[in-house]
Amino acid sequence: MPDHYMHGFGNEFETEALPGALPQGQNSPQRCPYGLYAEQLSGSPFTAPRSANERSWLYRIRPSVKHTGRFARISVRNWKTAPHIDDHGLPLGQLRWGPQPIPSESLTFVTGMRTMTTAGDVNTQTGMAAHLYHVTEDMTDDYFYNADGELLIAPQMGGLDIATELGLIAIGPGEIAVIPRGMKFKVGQSDGPSRGYVCENYGAKFTLPERGPIGANCLANRRDFKSPVAWYEEKETPCRLTVKWCGGFHRTEIGHSPLDVVAWHGNYAPYKYDLRSFAPVGAILFDHPDPSIFTVLTAPSGEAGVANVDFVIFPERWLVAEHSFRPPWYHVNIMSEFMGLIYGQYDAKAHGFLPGGVSLHNCMLPHGPDKEAFDKASFGELKPHKLTDSLAFMFETRYPQHVTEYGAKLPTLQSDYIDCWRGLEKNFDPKRREWTGP
């Protein structure tokens, strides 16, 4: 799959797959070059402030009305949408799941989506869902778009070739792609079966967090985000388009590919980002800062500083803090934390939290380093230490995350997870101010 990208986050891009296909000087010429149809795809209300206003102009072989016909409702068994509160009986608690083997059945990116948690309400465009996906089959003649939100896709094993209306995106483990709400696409495997994580964001789009006093550089830099150049598929064979709309799945049969955009311009575009290009800023003298310093993308909720979803990573970095407990502290958080591991080990849980696995620390549920991590961090020598070959992430939302029936019944659910804190004994001794160990 050729990969040609234009660099920059939220840029006003323009691109054409045929010379002169993109109208110049106006959006809606009386007749478009090559007999194309002009169509606007709006990612924000027309009247959104300029800084949040997103739309693209697509010059396509057929208008989208020809890519939808009469819909028939279909079922996609394990893809759930908030509000969705299953009566599965799983008691409240901190939860962790091991990775799942790649299934032997034939699963596309859509049919292989398994929802672990839902939060908020798609009908009010608030909240999110956290999914695991398994892909063992390409969506050759199957196309999809999601009216319910944008999809942040993070492969953990195997790469994905994502063909979108605006062009081709290839990603592998360590990279993410974001497919905007309403954009048609299909997904294929680039090197065998793939599995990974998806955040479906029902709310306002992901954007870059403010850097405050950090200044103009570091964290996720704009130039490292890549959007595809125009590419189209001219195919006059039976195809299917599935639309996810307010939690329902609706399919229509069409006689051609809907990925027929020959040229486009605008700032509403899919993009990819290599998480290893994130430039972390952290504790260079003492203490453990809040994980918000590792926010790659944030989807605001309208209330300042209270995210609908933050996408946060825990990348390779040096740990140098002096006289400090270096791993995450014990904490109780109003935000709900869904974590995954792409590769390596996570410093608060060196064992049990495995690549492809999941942990869920919901609203106001205490968590922190396991006994092993506590001992290691409390008594280890504090020389500079590099955390290498490790990449964990978190979907952190203001809304409580409800575990689905699917998640509750998964055999990989670790019933002994909370035992990881069992060995944290009482060390308190009012006669020993200087505590040097048990």
Ligand SMILES: O=C(O)Cc1cc(O)ccc1O
């Ligand atoms: O719970 C977790 O492991 C994620 C996390 C990491 C960190 O460094 C600080 C707070 C936090 O929630």
Ligand SMILES: [Fe+2]
């Ligand atoms: Fe946490």
